[in-house]
Amino acid sequence: MNLVYTESQKKFRAEIRSWLQQHRPEKPLRSFDTEEGFAEHRAWERVLYSGRWSMVTWPQELGGRGCDLIEWLIFEEEYWRAGAPLRVNQNGVFLLGPTLMEFGTEQQKARFLPRIAAGDDVWAQAWSEPGAGSDMAAIRCSANLDGDSYVVNGQKIWSTRAVWADWIFGLFRTDPGSVRHHGLSFLLMPLDTPGITVRPIKQLNGQTGFAEIFFDNVRVPVENLLGSAGAGWQVAMATAGFERGLMLRSPARFQQTARALADLYRRRVAEGNADPVLGEAVARAWMDAEAYALSTYATACRLQKGGHIGAESSTNKVFWSELDIRMHETAQRLAGPFAELTEHAPLALEHGHWLEGFMFAQSGTIYAGTNEIQRNIVAERMLGMPRS
């Protein structure tokens, strides 16, 4: 055990820190759940790409830096520390990209990966259906082979960023007689394909962060099948593994929030309004964010020595999503009478940023697999408890 960065890791940190100082947007971008904000975030992805910072863990030949997990953690720390924009390209860089590298044909890799890297194609996910939420194997959306195309019919829902994204990836039932996780295939399709209708869904905060997608005889060429026909579940599980594992929510995000909470609390103390109960809540926010960082470093080191990822995907997801709620509840209490004020109120705490975060935190225990499902996974796969 040696918890000291190497010289090359320190150099890497200095490099990204200085690049971000020079290039990060001067003022915060608008929300990417608005049309203008989406365009601003896509432009930022192109700036990142120009500096070879858009997908640091991807191989050099694809325009990445071939970073290992520790370097990725360093990148994330500097990125959050600089207050750089949220990643509109997250689905492509962290989910589809690695899945394409593992399951894609050479043609598919050449066709899709460079455009993901450059921010030319922004991807949305299409998993859930009205009748298939936590029970994802209940997918009914059909894709029947007809010549050299699949003909897709049905409905997907809760597709984040689908309102302005270019492409979707998801699971479709290609074997009409199949049930559960058999007979599903992983398909990629552009959202402007004839027969696709995207209906935005207004979220809790009034913005259209997700959408439902209707498919009416949508023709998708077979070359857009990722992995083998009928093996979509395995491909999707790999994707879900990446997502729920280390890369969906890096510890830096929560450490940045904990630091901001400590600043808020100190300001309150300076105003003569110390509250030991809130002080403890802030100290605990720091402790938990730190625990998440330490755990991620420990996992990263273990993986780099040839270990395999286990139920960390699920333990992580439960931990960070519930931490995010606790931290934003603490912020709301620190905001006192201004807690209810929106970004439009001159007296709102930090332009309504904390209220927005508080509302968004409510979704964290639901998306990417509800915490109830994650706890089942922990109990069954990590603890070996009997299946129900």
Added chain:
Amino acid sequence: MDFTFHEDQTVLVDSVRKFLMNEVSPELIRELWASPGGRSQKIWAQLAEQGLTGLSVPEAQGGMGLGDIDWILIAQECGYYGLPEPLLESAWVATGLLASLPDSDFRNNLLAAMADGSARVAIGYPGSPLVADADQATLMLLAHGDKLYAVAPKDAQFTAQPSVDPSRRLFTVQFERQEKDCISNDAKTLCAAALDRGALAAAAQLLGLTQRILDLSIDYTAQRKQFGKPIGSYQAVKHHLADVAIKLEFARPVVHRAAHALAHGEPDCSAFISHAKIAASEAAHLAARQGIQVHGAMGYTWEMDLQIFMKMAWALDAAWGDRSFHLARMRAFVLESGVALGPGCTFKETQK
């Protein structure tokens, strides 16, 4: 950056685990609970034979000269198997204090005797009048003001203060302060360091206890059937234990980092140890709560081994600084110390 343990460390802990698994059974613990002294000469001799009593005694005094990182995994196993002997207090915490004293015949002879197992040393710490294993110690290290005394049990009077965990043999101690027994005029510094090391040792044991309670609970809920199915197949029961597993997952690296910080004398190591003690205490406390719940009425019996480990967890929760003490240190560190917080501040350059 390497957050894994060295092969030497995992090999050593494997052998300790095998020993504890074979020798320190719940039956033995119950037997010792019922015995007048509560301690086993045989087990202590075996610990000494394996070199564990001399693990961090300097090589010059016949020990192995190992440190806090080497101890941390062993301490987890001591927790898991509920080792009643005062190995960690004497061989890790008291040894750490004695090894930090300047060279002297007293220090060197005592350390050598501790290494071969013939001496064991009890230690008092700031914030509590309770001294564990005082009556059977060769010497007790007790502070008064700036002075640290090494007191022989024959020169002291004891009042037993029985603990909920009968393995912990606690006493309040009265002794006459004699100049000949004074071994240092820097008691505050030495005892603060001992408190940190003791808290870290308790945190590691609490991790082991959490795992033990979790394992007992998983086994019980797989066997116990209601409504025709093992109760462990029901989500309400699963989620109780999943919560314990999650608490444990995120406490473990905190404890390991604290060991690294103590071993390298990092400036923030006291705060990191407080973090470790709180995280491990809360994991163990939750394990005990959920453990008894999923055991149902059986969990409330003397018969189930669960009680042994649950009581150990309850007792250690407040030993070596209770949660209020450690939370106060955390509040001061996060809110008042001016230390850099946030992303990229987790690992600082260590000071050798």
